[in-house]
Amino acid sequence: MLLVAMDAAPAGALVIPHGVIIAGAVVLGVVALALAWPVPVALSRATWPMRAPVMALLLWQVIGLAGGLSMIGALALAGYAALPQHPWFAPIAAVLFAAYLLGHLAVTIVQVTRLRHRHLALLEMLTSPHPTRAHTRVIDDAVPMAYCLPRGARSVTVLSQGLLDRLDPDELVAVIAHERAHVEQRHDLLLLAFRAWRSALPWFPIAARAEVEVAALVEMLADDHARREVRDEVLARAILQVGASGVPGADQPVSGSMRVSDRFRRLAR
Amino acid sequence: MAALGELERAVMDALWDADGALSAYDVQSRLGADGRPLAVTTLLTVLSRLEKKGFVSSDRSVRPHHYTATSSRAEHVAELMHTVLGDAADRTAVLERFVGGVSAEDAAILRQLLGHSG
Numbered sequence: 001m002l003l004v005a006m007d008a009a010p011a012g013a014l015v016i017p018h019g020v021i022i023a024g025a026v027v028l029g030v031v032a033l034a035l036a037w038p039v040p041v042a043l044s045r046a047t048w049p050m051r052a053p054v055m056a057l058l059l060w061q062v063i064g065l066a067g068g069l070s071m072i073g074a075l076a077l078a079g080y081a082a083l084p085q086h087p088w089f090a091p092i093a094a095v096l097f098a099a100y101l102l103g104h105l106a107v108t109i110v111q112v113t114r115l116r117h118r119h120l121a122l123l124e125m126l127t128s129p130h131p132t133r134a135h136t137r138v139i140d141d142a143v144p145m146a147y148c149l150p151r152g153a154r155s156v157t158v159l160s161q162g163l164l165d166r167l168d169p170d171e172l173v174a175v176i177a178h179e180r181a182h183v184e185q186r187h188d189l190l191l192l193a194f195r196a197w198r199s200a201l202p203w204f205p206i207a208a209r210a211e212v213e214v215a216a217l218v219e220m221l222a223d224d225h226a227r228r229e230v231r232d233e234v235l236a237r238a239i240l241q242v243g244a245s246g247v248p249g250a251d252q253p254v255s256g257s258m259r260v261s262d263r264f265r266r267l268a269r
Numbered sequence: 270m271a272a273l274g275e276l277e278r279a280v281m282d283a284l285w286d287a288d289g290a291l292s293a294y295d296v297q298s299r300l301g302a303d304g305r306p307l308a309v310t311t312l313l314t315v316l317s318r319l320e321k322k323g324f325v326s327s328d329r330s331v332r333p334h335h336y337t338a339t340s341s342r343a344e345h346v347a348e349l350m351h352t353v354l355g356d357a358a359d360r361t362a363v364l365e366r367f368v369g370g371v372s373a374e375d376a377a378i379l380r381q382l383l384g385h386s387g
Contacts, residue, residue: 115352121322122349124274125281126342141346147353236379261378268382
């Protein structure tokens with residue numbers, strides 16, 4: 001049991017000087033603030049992530065996790081420093097904040113699961129299984145489109161008939177390899193975590209920025225996977241083919257991030 | 270499981286093609302015409318599954334019960350497309366769309382890449 005040395009402590013209890021607790025709270029608070037603003041801003045403006053997307057993604061995860069933990073730790077230590085006589089009640093702010101973050105994660109998971117079930121029901125009704133490829137379905141629509149719906153081992157890749165008609169066999173290989181990378185590397189879990197972070201801290205513009213950055217980096221990872229199977233030009237052709245169709249109502253995949261252009265610039269190197 | 274999905278699609282096709290509500294017997298004769306003999310009990314099971322999923326509504330005030338599709342096929346496809354193409358921020362429900370939306374600048378970058386390779 002953590003005690004603050006204000007008066008005589010029972011034998012055997014761990015005693016920490018009050019000053020140390022205050023210092024700890026300040027240090028963790030500074031770390032939390034750094035990870036909440038300047039560090040992620042610097043990472044989002046850096047140019048090296050497009051050359052090392054795996055490292056950049058790892059850093060984003062570290063920032064998110066360490067930022068949350070240091071915030072909780074700072075609140076806990078500040079509570080102990082402020083209420084040394086009530087060691088059980090002191091960390092209440094930290095406990096509430098942790099519960100708040102976990103609560104948002106739980107709510108996000110529930111929402112996503114519900115959306116996925118609906119999406120799957122629609123797919124079952126509107127698509128037929130691909131004649132040759134496993135875990136792949138074809139939707140009878142002229143709009144060229146490919147996407148994946150993650151479901152762990154039962155993830156589904158969806159291709160439209162318009163895509164199958166429009167792409168050459170090697171371009172199709174590129175597109176499918178790209179989608180399978182998302183599924184196999186479980187990018188959906190990563191994006192889920194950052195989406196939960198963004199919904200928990202809506203007043204933090206950096207949280208929304210982080211989600212956008214992670215999404216773009218995840219695309220680069222999938223592109224790298226596709227590039228192992230086809231030449232860069234083939235992947236670029238596939239992207240252009242689909243992009244040239246001028247889909248009405250299709251938005252820019254990600255707006256306001258230089259990472260999106262970075263994705264295509266890396267193919268052109 | 271795959272066979273059940275195929276059956277559900279066939280039943281929905283029959284409902285979508287119809288002008289009004291259909292009974293299970295109507296569905297049976299429509300599907301039977303395609304050379305696919307099916308028991309009415311099987312069709313009733315499929316219809317109630319589809320009703321539970323919200324794709325079919327039933328009128329149980331008449332005998333035999335009559336069934337209608339709740340939305341047209343085009344409306345459902347639009348719903349699917351909207352999920353996939355729509356909210357860019359909602360990318361956890363569907364992971365990445367390999368679909369149109371390349372900006373003019375990015376298209377230029379890509380064309381340059383292709384121009385170099387010939």
